[in-house]
Amino acid sequence: MKFTPIASATLLTTFTLANPALAANPEHTRQLLATKQCSRCDLTDAGLVMANLVGADLSGADLSRANLSRANLMGADLRGANLMGASLNGANLTGANLSGANLAAADLRDTFLSQANLVGTTLVNANLLGAVGLPNYTGNAEDFYRWGMAEAERDNHQRALDLLNQALAMKPDYANAYLGRSMVQFNQGDRLAALADSKKAAELYNAQGDQMGVKVAQQVTEGIEQLNKPKERRPSFGENLLGLLQGLAGLALQMGYI
Template identity: 70%
Template sequence: MKSKLLASATLLTTFSLANPAEAANPDHIRQLLSTKQCPRCDLSNAGLVMANLANANLSGADLTRANLSRANLIGADLSNANLTGVSLFGANLSGANLSGANLNAADMRDTFLAQANLVGASLTNANFLGAIGLPSYTGTAEDFYRWAMAEAERDNYARAMELFNQALNIKPDYAEVYMGRGMVRFQQGDKTGAMTDTQRAAQLYTAQGNQQGYQLAQDVIKGIETANKPRRSGGGSNFLNFLSGIASLGLQLFF
């Protein structure tokens, strides 16, 4: 999953002319930008890149496919808004009210969500890669595991660890999470933590009758044990490369 960089730009207030029936209402755009009060407005397909909409009232508004990349939406009221397919890439939604909002297929990459209210929001196929402050109630353990693995795939290990921990808070016996977290810890140089997590994964795989997972865990355990031993001339680096390969394989296997 590779993110495309969105270019920084000045505030865009132009609308699609190819299909004017689906364009935002120009009067509603002016109302929003001048007063920040636009509940139930038609803002579908609106270009609002980098707009300063802090504390704006957009409750019940139609923002379908709008571009709010890097917008300031701190404290904004977006409750029950239709945000299907919206781009909120890099937007600041700290303290925003998104309760009951439709965020299906929304681009939420690199958003700031500290203290945001997402209770009752629909998040099907929303992309939260790199999002900061995602509340634990917004997803299942499987969701947080999937997001953690995506962060690990792009070497964002600190964020991956946070998401793994959130997954375990929801589902403490999630073997794949221990396995993934152990691999990330190994990549970070924490061999002790990696061993502890991988051994726990092996125990859970045994209890679950998952022979494939158990065998992978055992391979990684043996690799960590060897990595902890003094290196012998000529062999150490090759084995560490092998272990890194196992870790990469594991990340792919359980993603």
């Protein structure tokens, strides 16, 4: 059994555009695949699954709704490109230049974004679950918190921990992130770290005058402390503590704490 820190507030679902669109210009598609030079090309709805586009020049190109799943776009120039609603699921965007690009409602699940330039990039409603290498400037502490809790829901505990650490680096007094990280650490089996974070969350909620937050964090702390005791020293309800903690996680979700 485990905490289930459901992050329903993330709502990072990729939007499907309802209106049918014209297909990509076939000449532009051939040009791209043959030369990797297609600045300002019309590649709307193009099928480019697993395409080798390393270093390609796609600056200003229209790639709206294009399927670039698992494409290799390492080092590609995508400055100002329109990728609205595009699928980049599992794509390699390491070192790509996406400055000023429109990635609204794009599917960026499990993409590799290390050293990518995302300055001025539009990421509204983009699905970033599992994305690796998100630079801090792509979001605020609340964004990284939501992304972290969404990863925790998928049992991607290490990614969740990394994102929550980024949230706390940006906002060291972020009580929700401490409580969320406590639950992730609990799921990883690190009860001592989970306990320290739940206590820190309670301290911060108290300092911020959030008494409901204090109550939830203290109950989580008490539950973890009981589970840290040998079985014979636990109270009679000890075997139900994990269920209790799951219930507290649900309460924390309802109150907006996770």
